[in-house]
Amino acid sequence: xxxxxxxxxxxxxxxxxxxxxxxxxxxxxxxxxxxxxxxxxxxxxxxxxxxxxxxxxxxxxxxxxxxxxxxxxxxxxxxxxxxxxxxxxxxxxxxxxxxxxxxxxxxxxxxxxxxxxxxxxxxxxxxxxxxxxxxxxxxxxxxxxxxxxxxxxxxxxxxxxxxxxxxxxxxxxxxxxxxxxxxxxxxxxxxxxxxxxxxxxxxxxxxxxxxxxxxxxxxxxxxxxxxxxxxxxxxxxxxxxxxxxxxxxxxxxxxxxxxxxxxxxxxxxxxxxxxxxxxxxxxxxxxxxxxxxxxxxxxxxxxxxxxxxxxxxxxxxxxxxxxxxxxxxxxxxxxxxxxxxxxxxxxxxxxxxxxxxxxxxxxxxx
Amino acid sequence: xxxxxxxxxxxxxxxxxxxxxxxxxxxxxxxxxxxxxxxxxxxxxxxxxxxxxxxxxxxxxxxxxxxxxxxxxxxxxxxxxxxxxxxxxxxxxxxxxxxxxxxxxxxxxxxxxxxxxxxxxxxxxxxxxxxxxxxxxxxxxxxxxxxxxxxxxxxxxxxxxxxxxxxxxxxxxxxxxxxxxxxxxxxxxxxxxxxxxxxxxxxxxxxxxxxxxxxxxxxxxxxxxxxxxxxxxxxxxxxxxxxxxxxxxxxxxxxxxxxxxxxxxxxxxxxxxxxxxxxxxxxxxxxxxxx
Numbered sequence: 191x192x193x194x195x196x197x198x199x200x201x202x203x204x205x206x207x208x209x210x211x212x213x214x215x216x217x218x219x220x221x222x223x224x225x226x227x228x229x230x231x232x233x234x235x236x237x238x239x240x241x242x243x244x245x246x247x248x249x250x251x252x253x254x255x256x257x258x259x260x261x262x263x264x265x266x267x268x269x270x271x272x273x274x275x276x277x278x279x280x281x282x283x284x285x286x287x288x289x290x291x292x293x294x295x296x297x298x299x300x301x302x303x304x305x306x307x308x309x310x311x312x313x314x315x316x317x318x319x320x321x322x323x324x325x326x327x328x329x330x331x332x333x334x335x336x337x338x339x340x341x342x343x344x345x346x347x348x349x350x351x352x353x354x355x356x357x358x359x360x361x362x363x364x365x366x367x368x369x370x371x372x373x374x375x376x377x378x379x380x381x382x383x384x385x386x387x388x389x390x391x392x393x394x395x396x397x398x399x400x401x402x403x404x405x406x407x408x409x410x411x412x413x414x415x416x417x418x419x420x421x422x423x424x425x426x427x428x429x430x431x432x433x434x435x436x437x438x439x440x441x442x443x444x445x446x447x448x449x450x451x452x453x454x455x456x457x458x459x460x461x462x463x464x465x466x467x468x469x470x471x472x473x474x475x476x477x478x479x480x481x482x483x484x485x486x487x488x489x490x491x492x493x494x495x496x497x498x499x500x501x502x503x504x505x506x507x508x509x510x511x512x513x514x515x516x517x518x519x520x521x522x523x524x525x526x527x528x529x530x531x532x533x534x535x536x537x538x539x540x541x542x543x544x545x546x547x548x549x550x551x552x553x554x555x556x
Numbered sequence: 557x558x559x560x561x562x563x564x565x566x567x568x569x570x571x572x573x574x575x576x577x578x579x580x581x582x583x584x585x586x587x588x589x590x591x592x593x594x595x596x597x598x599x600x601x602x603x604x605x606x607x608x609x610x611x612x613x614x615x616x617x618x619x620x621x622x623x624x625x626x627x628x629x630x631x632x633x634x635x636x637x638x639x640x641x642x643x644x645x646x647x648x649x650x651x652x653x654x655x656x657x658x659x660x661x662x663x664x665x666x667x668x669x670x671x672x673x674x675x676x677x678x679x680x681x682x683x684x685x686x687x688x689x690x691x692x693x694x695x696x697x698x699x700x701x702x703x704x705x706x707x708x709x710x711x712x713x714x715x716x717x718x719x720x721x722x723x724x725x726x727x728x729x730x731x732x733x734x735x736x737x738x739x740x741x742x743x744x745x746x747x748x749x750x751x752x753x754x755x756x757x758x759x760x761x762x763x764x765x766x767x768x769x770x771x772x773x774x775x776x777x778x779x780x781x782x783x784x785x786x787x788x789x790x791x792x793x794x795x796x797x798x799x800x801x802x803x804x805x806x807x808x809x810x811x812x813x814x815x816x817x818x819x820x821x822x823x824x825x826x827x828x829x830x831x832x833x834x835x836x837x838x839x840x841x842x843x844x845x846x847x
Contacts, residue, residue, distance in 0.1 A: 225667075246700075253623055273647055275651065288580070324825075324826055325823075330825050330826065331776075333594060333647055333772075334769070334772055334773050334825065335822060335825065336768070336778065337769040337772075337816075338769070338770075338773065338818045338819075338821050338822050339822075340766075341766050341818045342815045342818050342819065345812070345814045345815045346811065346815070348811050349809050349811035349812065351810070352809075353809060432677055435570055440661070478658070481654070481655060482655070483649070484648075484651050484655075485651070485652065485655060488648060502847075521662075521663060521666040521667075521672060522663075522672070523659055523662035523663040523666055523672050524659070524663050525659070526659025526662060526663075527656055527659030527660045527662075527663050528659065529655055529656075529659060530652050530653065530655035530656025530657070530658070530659055530660070532651070533648075533651070533652035533655065533656075534634075534638060534649070534652045534656065535773040537638070537642075537644040537645070537648055537652065538638055538642045538644060539651065540644075541641065541642045541643055541644050
């Protein structure tokens, strides 16, 4: 199968994300200059907040965890040709069902934590199920239905947090939230463990059980996609539905499965914030992470391994934004604009590369 | 329920429907030309801000409208460049533009008004008519013009032809790229007008609140037809008006009333399945000299 030059072509095609990153870095520097700030200063500020100390590096890893799970969720759907923009809503609902288990179920930690993870996945999958069925059975594009479901999810959890499951006493003027989760449900920090192996992770950084969740599910998805029959079917359906159907793959069933798996993974995104950082559920969890997942998945080429890098990149950008905000006059919002630009650069460069490679191949054949 | 209340409800409903309806008209232009435009949301987010900036800077809300329309067209141009020239997947480009728009609008708001999440107050408003933003009434003539343009002009015929069968259109000498660019840029301009009907006295981050996405549902529900899309938008808009008017009067938790337009959109889409047909080449790239 491998032809001469194919390694070079693969390299060229694979270079798109890096070139996109470079292009957006240049855009960032231009903006910094336009704002009348010294780009050197800005770079130092970014460096100080991301890579300077092992503590900052740990912080980048910590904020990358939800990004990774979000990217992974979008990626598995993408692989099967499903465009799940509903990760945001699935994350809100999955987090809520997990919180209920964390608040009301009295069991020892060894049982509680796995049950919470399970509940998060069930909630997320449940929220993905209706768009999945509507797509497969009635042919309604999932982009529309999942967006509608996002809005419904936010209204629903807002209702739950305000009314039946409110944890606020009368007269308390805090933000609406549930009761506190039980002590057995807390996602403990692994910082001590990291310190034991020589990585000085300070106490304010959250490297908790959700890191284990991210690693385990990353491995599972990687194994599923690259080492199992079902994973092969997912990739086949994502590449060509018609060919898969011809080959006897049950396209509908594969797409529903990937959609539900995507929702289940989306449910995990909120675990860190609910069970490690806040200790209760509220509807003002970090919003937009579900949409970031689309970008993260694309930049990581929809692969469980690629997503590690792109999620890290988003974590890096998030921290870089804080650094810029703190040490320069460059507002944090710049990094959000840069994220959007970066996706555009990457997809455009990717298309250009594909064309260049196609042209080179033709030339080689001729 | 007296007469004045009914008038109030009808007029208020028109005002609430118009941002969705203008965006939906934009969606029709874009999709009839074969470009799926889920960037409507992001385009409105940015134009809603540039409108306020234009109105304050040039001391005229009409200049604000002009600025909004121009920025809408520029955002449309980006989407067209990425999807038509570079042939990136239309949904991917739309998602990227939506993310970009959130950051861009916050960044611009920060640079212009010193705050990331809201602009300064702009006291120059569009004139009132029957107690609402008079721009909402533009919806009626603009819908008529859109219908006429798409169904009764050479431009409209060409636009539809590149959305249905770009290869055939190309053979007949229609400039497919140009027509597709035109469709997307018009949709950006309409988003600009749409955001002007949304506008009160300042820009707030997140004020578009999913209207661009509802507009997309309206395009499908209206079967890619300008009048159908506007009627569908009115349905969603009036559903939302019911929510606003009756929120405080009926004993249902407010959040369930908030869900109403979305659930309605879902039910409508589910009931419609199989009967709605998109332009054949909607979302498909066209490469001159291939195929």
